[in-house]
Amino acid sequence: KAGVTQTPRYLIKTRGQQVTLSCSPISGHRSVSWYQQTPGQGLQFLFEYFSETQRNKGNFPGRFSGRQFSNSRSEMNVSTLELGDSALYLCASSLGLAASTDTQYFGPGTRLTVL
Amino acid sequence: DQQVKQNSPSLSVQEGRISILNCDYTNSMFDYFLWYKKYPAEGPTFLISISSIKDKNEDGRFTVFLNKSAKHLSLHIVPSQPGDSAVYFCAAKKTSGNTGKLIFGQGTTLQVKP
Secondary structure, eight states, X not given: OOOOEEEOSEEEEOTTOOEEEEEEOOTTOOEXXXXXXXXXXXXXXXXXXXXXXXXXXXXXXXXXXXXXXXXXXXXXXXXXXXXXXXXXXXEEEEOOOTTOOOOOEEOOOEEEEEO | OOSEEOOOSEEEEETTSOEEEEEEEXXXXXXXXXXXXXXXXXXXXXXXXXXXXXXXXXXXXXXXXXXXXXXXXXXXXXXXXXXXXXEEEEEXXXXXGSOOOOEEOOOEEEEEEO
């Protein structure tokens, strides 16, 4: 079974631009979560989507948004990029069962550099 | 407020010996805990998990211990191998919240010397 894929793997943008990152979950997984990893803050939860609906949201500004499509693929968008948005953005997929202990499996990440 | 803490940024052990990685949490609502391993330029890889109804879970060389009263968990790797050298993250979640949201510790870099 193919793992979680993320595109692109690397991205360089300048301040003020916007960016869209893509994630394809493991086949059969309906939940997709996004995390930001930075050296100072570690892995921080951005948001989670399940069946095209946002199920939970982390403590990030409104410049960070996402969506999920009917095939469970997900995109996240960051508008008006700031230098501090430079990070590794990780996508994780899971079955998404309620009150569940199902495991999240991570993709390789997208390394975003903002100049 | 750091709800999950890994107080040791790094750990170095000799090949064949035991590696013990520690993790503390503050939120008593957390009832499911996971350990992930991460190599540079890759996403975290799931290692092992434990539910709060257990105090130990074992999978091959990896064992996770949970002490609920102390809000502490640890990952034991026996025997340690050079390929285990990576960053290890513990993560916690509340299964009652109908969400997959994980709260991660800051990570511990393990170096296993040949």
